[in-house]
Amino acid sequence: xxxxxxxxxxxxxxxxxxxxxxxxxxxxxxxxxxxxxxxxxxxxxxxxxxxxxxxxxxxxxxxxxxxxxxxxxxxxxxxxxxxxxxxxxxxxxxxxxxxxxxxxxxxxxxxxxxxxxxxxxxxxxxxxxxxxxxxxxxxx
Numbered sequence: 001x002x003x004x005x006x007x008x009x010x011x012x013x014x015x016x017x018x019x020x021x022x023x024x025x026x027x028x029x030x031x032x033x034x035x036x037x038x039x040x041x042x043x044x045x046x047x048x049x050x051x052x053x054x055x056x057x058x059x060x061x062x063x064x065x066x067x068x069x070x071x072x073x074x075x076x077x078x079x080x081x082x083x084x085x086x087x088x089x090x091x092x093x094x095x096x097x098x099x100x101x102x103x104x105x106x107x108x109x110x111x112x113x114x115x116x117x118x119x120x121x122x123x124x125x126x127x128x129x130x131x132x133x134x135x136x137x138x139x140x
Contacts, residue, residue, distance in 0.1 A: 110135040 081087040112133045116126035 104137065106137045 077087075112135065114128035114131060114133075116128050118124050118126055
């Protein structure tokens with residue numbers, strides 16, 4: 001049995017012209033395989049398009065979040081500085097009504113200590129003339 005006869009057994013409509021049928025069968029197989037390749041390429045292309053679209057959404061969202069945080073940073077920093085007296089802002093002082101209603105404690109002297117610190121990068125050298133002072137009531 002030669003090759004053309006073996007191949008003709010594969011073809012369902014093999015009659016008198018085995019070579020013609022073989023060519024027709026090969027064309028059909030090639031056409032089917034090219035359709036499958038095309039479908040696979042189309043699905044790969046769709047998957048790639050979905051991936052690109054998803055990446056674009058993530059990058060856009062990250063950009064919007066960055067702009068939003070940049071816009072909100074100044075008021076948030078201001079609130080932080082006011083709450084913790086940081087960055088040159090001062091917290092609200094004592095209530096003046098409480099200070100005016102306070103009475104002096106005469107039996108306890110007040111000791112004040114002086115400090116003269118500078119930043120390490122400054123070449124100045126400060127030293128207080130007195131390191132501490134004690135304040136007492138004049139009537140004692």
